[in-house]
Amino acid sequence: MAKSLISAERGIKMTTMNILYISLEGNTRSFINRLSRFAKQQNIINKNNPLIHAKEIEPQTLPASELAPFFVFVPTYLTGGNGIDSGFTEIMTNSLGEYIEEGNNAKYCIGVVGSGNRNFNEQYCLTARKYAKLFNAPFLDNYELRGTSRDVERIYGVLSREWTKREKD
Numbered sequence: 001m002a003k004s005l006i007s008a009e010r011g012i013k014m015t016t017m018n019i020l021y022i023s024l025e026g027n028t029r030s031f032i033n034r035l036s037r038f039a040k041q042q043n044i045i046n047k048n049n050p051l052i053h054a055k056e057i058e059p060q061t062l063p064a065s066e067l068a069p070f071f072v073f074v075p076t077y078l079t080g081g082n083g084i085d086s087g088f089t090e091i092m093t094n095s096l097g098e099y100i101e102e103g104n105n106a107k108y109c110i111g112v113v114g115s116g117n118r119n120f121n122e123q124y125c126l127t128a129r130k131y132a133k134l135f136n137a138p139f140l141d142n143y144e145l146r147g148t149s150r151d152v153e154r155i156y157g158v159l160s161r162e163w164t165k166r167e168k169d
């Protein structure tokens, strides 16, 4: 169930979107922080615009049961290869994949956003594409490195639409 509160006085629905992410060098963390700030601004403008609750998964994070739908943000770290017939081996981000695989968590994964560096050509965002298949969730969007303000705005829109769609189902 989505985490939502109804304001008794004004009938306004306040929703919070959940995100799980991992960040080894800080780019994804920076993106999520900017996305969360953007969500707060949007929520001030209109209370129907969802806020963000983000949880960073680190190698020392203990397994836990997720009880509500979440989006996944994952950067790409693969061993050398070309993404076509080699280079599929995931390094560094495995603790996020293992966290999602734990118990029933995967069934709450409702979309994956990837990041990476286009210099990696065919391997660009490959981990997110792999997670989308593995966890049977849509690959929603992607951005490079820390992402731009336009990426933040676009991806907030993509997530909000996906979240709202689910609430109506």
Ligand SMILES: Cc1cc2nc3c(=O)[nH]c(=O)nc-3n(C[C@H](O)[C@H](O)[C@H](O)COP(=O)(O)O)c2cc1C
Residues within 6 Å of the ligand: 022, 023, 024, 025, 026, 027, 028, 029, 075, 076, 077, 078, 115, 116, 117, 118, 120, 123, 124, 125, 126, 144, 145, 146
């Ligand atoms: C060792 C290493 C391997 C990488 N492999 C890929 C790759 O295969 N594909 C890709 O798109 N980006 C690749 N990247 C780029 C990272 O995904 C990118 O820098 C990302 O923004 C890192 O996110 P983070 O700072 O949150 O850890 C690699 C970076 C490093 C350092």
